[in-house]
Amino acid sequence: MGERDVDAIVALLAAIAREGNYIATEWPFDVGARARALRDALLLRRSVGWIAVDGRELVGELSVIDVTQEEPEIGMIVGAPHRGRGIGRALLERAFAWARTNGKPALTLRVFPDNERARALYCGTGFVDVSLQPDGIVRRDGTGRDVLLMRRPIDEPGRT
Numbered sequence: 151m152g153e154r155d156v157d158a159i160v161a162l163l164a165a166i167a168r169e170g171n172y173i174a175t176e177w178p179f180d181v182g183a184r185a186r187a188l189r190d191a192l193l194l195r196r197s198v199g200w201i202a203v204d205g206r207e208l209v210g211e212l213s214v215i216d217v218t219q220e221e222p223e224i225g226m227i228v229g230a231p232h233r234g235r236g237i238g239r240a241l242l243e244r245a246f247a248w249a250r251t252n253g254k255p256a257l258t259l260r261v262f263p264d265n266e267r268a269r270a271l272y273c274g275t276g277f278v279d280v281s282l283q284p285d286g287i288v289r290r291d292g293t294g295r296d297v298l299l300m301r302r303p304i305d306e307p308g309r310t
Contacts, residue, residue: 151199151211153189157254158208159201159227160185166227173262173297176290178227200244202228202237212241214248214257221256221301222249233267242275249304256304260297269298275303 151159160181167177175184191197191213198217202210210228224245228237249257261268263282277300285294 151192151201151213154303155201155208155211156185156188156192159188159211160227162208162211162227163230169230170264171262172227173260173287198248200241202232202241204232210237210241212238212245214245217252220254221258222254223258225259238268238271239258239275242271246275246302246304254304256301257300258301262287263296263298269300272300272302275302290298 163172163175163184164177164179166172166180167175167179170177184270188197190255192199196216196218197213199211199213201208209232212224212226215223215225218236224242226238226241228241245257248254258280259272259277260283261272263269280301283299286297286299287295288296
């Protein structure tokens with residue numbers, strides 16, 4: 151993922167935010183501000199990530215949100231028409247390889263507990279539940295939603 155991908159990533163994020171069950175943002179949001187923040191994170195090397203493309207269309211993205219953390223958090227999006235095709239798994243495998251190369255003992259993520267499809271993917275790739283965080287995500291209207299913190303160890307022998 152590079153600066154040239156930012157506009158397509160933010161457009162995909164906007165499409166997913168409109169679905170209403172995405173953890174990182176709600177629609178509407180300031181597309182320009184989100185693009186600037188992502189560009190800054192990439193240029194300052196606070197974040198690293200990978201994209202998935204189908205032909206010329208960006209269909210998925212995974213970011214390591216803060217590469218300086220001992221066990222960094224990841225965030226991932228895959229466009230609705232492209233889910234269930236192995237894109238998320240492939241993006242996760244790239245993140246695991248990055249973590250291994252960079253000496254990270256684990257990666258973490260947060261997911262809504264009722265997002266069964268995402269949880270199945272995460273469990274199937276080695277993530278385990280760590281804790282339920284009541285009202286861990288505060289929505290724009292001030293209400294909180296529970297969030298599940300998950301962790302995936304990296305340095306276990308034989309694990310890819």
